[in-house]
Ligand SMILES: Nc1ncnc2c1ncn2[C@@H]1O[C@H](COP(=O)(O)OP(=O)(O)OP(=O)(O)O)[C@@H](O)[C@H]1O
Ligand SMILES: CCCCCCCCCCCCC/C=C/[C@@H](O)[C@H](CO)NC(C)=O
């Protein structure tokens with residue numbers, strides 16, 4: 001009897017403490033809504049995923065505890081918890097009290113605040129079941145769909161049955177019904193969805209994509225990437241991690257990140273768009289070889305990378321480019337593009353001013369062209385850093401996501417050992433441009449023609465070169481390949497080696513916010529909060 005009495009007293013004290021805590025939940029402003037002052041727990045509205053009424057009594061009745069207590073009313077707030085390395089998780093906190101009306105008022109107020117956020121409500125989802133390790137469907141069903149449903153997002157889900165299925169479908173669907181398109185797969189799958197959306201947008205606006213100078217119409221429907229591929233470079237470079245849950249949470253919060261897109265043409269014929277790597281020589285050859293080994297999954301790139309490295313082919317050709325003078329940055333900058341980047345913002349302003357001035361009319365571009373002829377082991381043009389799990393800083397660590405420029409990296413003919421040193425620097429902190437055989441330029445457009453094509457186009461017929469087959473006609477012992485390499489365009493091969501490339505500033509948008517800065521600080525603050533709670 002004594003212990004029952006003590007227990008009842010203790011319960012009463014606990015109730016008193018908790019109901020006091022309840023009143024200390026303060027309703028602040030729109031920016032930061034929940035502040036549990038005593039525990040210093042701040043959850044900005046923009047990071048709340050959902051609010052749900054919680055049947056606490058049922059929970060407690062089932063567990064056999066608290067049976068004699070007054071009826072409790074509770075609600076649960078699901079919010080984004082930021083962990084290390086840009087990883088996000090869904091966390092929750094339950095608030096309760098005895099006053100039902102007060103509880104409902106809170107639920108109502110929080111739901112109203114969530115309504116004020118501009119978040120996607122209806123999404124179109126494409127899943128590539130064969131990308132990467134063939135886990136796309138499982139990843140979506142187990143990790144992403146439950147979060148979308150928690151956030152009350154409705155979805156129309158397509159599992160693709162062939163390559164280009166998603167792209168073709170995007171030309172037919174009623175696109176205005178959706179607040180965004182989600183692709184579950186790798187860079188190739190993202191590229192497909194991007195081509196569908198940009199292509200549809202140009203078609204609907206009567207823009208001819210075959211005209212390399214056509215001013216393209218911006219695509220305002222955002223794309224969300226759920227990484228399930230082999231490299232997942234676009235996801236990693238725009239979010240900071242390849243993690244399906246993190247990406248799903250960025251989509252739910254309605255993040256927006258503009259992205260530069262380059263168009264690739266050959267002889268007034270549109271070939272492709274690219275957002276990450278457009279690579280000739282090494283990365284083109286790696287891709288071409290790896291396509292035959294798709295059955296190996298992501299390992300195919302390591303196998304073909306090693307093989308291509310050993311073959312050490314270089315290619316002769318001419319590169320002409322227009323330097324990007326409009327942007328403040330340089331590829332040798334120490335600072336990288338981060339959330340809210342001032343360089344990308346400045347480009348956005350310039351773009352808006354230009355639109356005001358000329359509308360959709362094309363502005364004649366008189367800027368100078370620089371011409372470089374040579375023998376190259378690799379020509380890499382990147383619109384973003386191209387960071388990925390294999391290369392955490394990427395091929396050009398200071399490249400910007402939305403500044404209207406690309407970094408053109410020319411790796412000239414060098415020894416195998418030097419080329420290995422260059423490749424190793426893709427994976428560590430050392431400066432990969434600090435080599436005499438590597439040049440890097442920030443450009444807004446460029447053209448490339450291989451020597452082979454130049455020779456074929458000229459009237460001089462060099463019969464001798466046919467007999468030399470694979471090797472350089474001037475120095476048969478050197479590694480120069482008479483055959484052309486292929487272009488690796490975001491993981492897809494291009495048929496033509498002679499190309500014309502133009503960067504379109506902020507042509508599309510992703511459900512992302514770029515890579516966040518000072519993450520360590522944010523994480524340590526958060527763990528302090530958790531300790532206090
Ligand atoms: N159902 C399908 N069957 C075969 N191929 C498909 C199908 N759906 C999409 N594809 C194609 O598969 C290609 C590769 O897919 P994805 O990019 O998802 O994976 P990955 O190549 O392994 O990854 P990464 O591009 O990151 O290296 C894409 O170009 C896409 O067009
Ligand atoms: C001996 C050390 C070798 C280190 C090699 C590091 C390789 C880093 C690879 C980075 C490639 C990033 C560019 C991304 C390109 C994607 O568009 C494409 C499609 O997913 N992926 C590839 C591998 O071409």
Ligand SMILES: [Ca+2]
Nearest residue numbers: 260383400405
């Ligand atoms: Ca850029």
